[in-house]
Amino acid sequence: MGVRDITDNQKSIFYLLTQDEKEELQHHISLSHYKKNEFVFKEGDKPTGFMILVNGKVKIFKEGVGGREQIIRMTKPLGLIGYRALLGEETHNGSAVTLEESLICNISAEFIFNRALKNPDFSYRIIRKLCQELGFSNARTVTLTQKHIRGRLAESLILLADKYGYEHDGFTLRAYLSREDIANLSNMTTSNAIRTLSTFANEKVIAIDGRKIKILDANRLERISKLG
Amino acid sequence: MGVRDITDNQKSIFYLLTQDEKEELQHHISLSHYKKNEFVFKEGDKPTGFMILVNGKVKIFKEGVGGREQIIRMTKPLGLIGYRALLGEETHNGSAVTLEESLICNISAEFIFNRALKNPDFSYRIIRKLCQELGFSNARTVTLTQKHIRGRLAESLILLADKYGYEHDGFTLRAYLSREDIANLSNMTTSNAIRTLSTFANEKVIAIDGRKIKILDANRLERISKLG
């Protein structure tokens, strides 16, 4: 993924801007580089613009009771960051931190409000994106509150596979999170994430080697997520 | 609230349509009457249109593990129902059931897509609404998973007060839910909702008389929600 993809890649939200709009967009873009584990913004910050992840991985999380963090979602290249707060005219209600070295493209709020949102195709694409994310969030609320530990962890692993895919071997998750992040994604303590991953490994559902996780039996994992 | 409010009330999402658009809207409206505890739509249904609640109360919930229901949100007059699925071009991912006798206004999908969404003011209002709801949903995910029973129940009571307000006495919640619904809103079993409500009543934070709930000490309730 590169900066060009922001206008030229079908998956980018800006793909269907008119040629004119795309040209103007160029004048409203700036790029920022982030190291691993760097904050992009913090809960309570005022949004500065519309951000697109060009390269890397970012987690968006909220601090809960006693500072315990819950990862709300994770972003892959061409994904949007912090747009909810900007478009909703609110402050950020979660924090964003890079999981690896990342490149983020910042588009001025002015361009979004005065140009992009005047284009109904763009607006509608934003609306669809928000609707989908809202559906996802509602579903997560239910599974995170109702499923048991095994089910929650299995769901998280499936989520990671869906979002980041596999390495060339077809088994290894293309995401190398700490156990703590896996726990924060799955609403459990780090100990329980470690313990349950070990159990899954014993059951040959996955194989673990440090942060490398191989999904050996995706069907079984799916079943654990649904029923466990 | 009446049907007129849909175009004339500032709080309605259609308020800022042009006069022309408002007139055309009249030809795309139909009204439906629902009795108490009637389904408006079910999880998995294809959305039929854009719905606005004119009168009454509706709960939107998802069925989770073992049929246990989690109330995602509740609607008051001029609130939207089922628009997420329509605009996101998905099936409903939750069910809607009336909590009291209700009047619902249905606007054709055709009008929304071909007319309303061509108006950037309307689109942007939808976007803002979605952003706010998404923020709410994310926040709920964290509190429902992390807060303890007392905190979750206190939060639900505050939510009900914010959404439906108080009767003329200034204390009685203008919402008369079953204990089961209160439980499903707060992610707990009915027994625990009953028990915890009793505890709050003993502590003089609230007073209960059947389904009538008086908030006696709103500050204390707020504190319980934050810390408890």
Added chain:
DNA sequence: CCGCCTGTATGTTTTATAGCATCAAAGCTA
């Protein structure tokens, strides 16, 4: 009027998971 069902109330038991403690391994820095 009586019995039945539904909703509410409350006590007891069981269990999932948080919390804590300890230890090993790995990674980093001086």
Added chain:
DNA sequence: TAGCTTTGATGCTATAAAACATACAGGCGG
């Protein structure tokens, strides 16, 4: 390389909340 810090692993204990059981009250239909 040695020492320090972070991360991962695992056992034990404590506890919040579910699950279960029982009982009572109010409304409804026969």
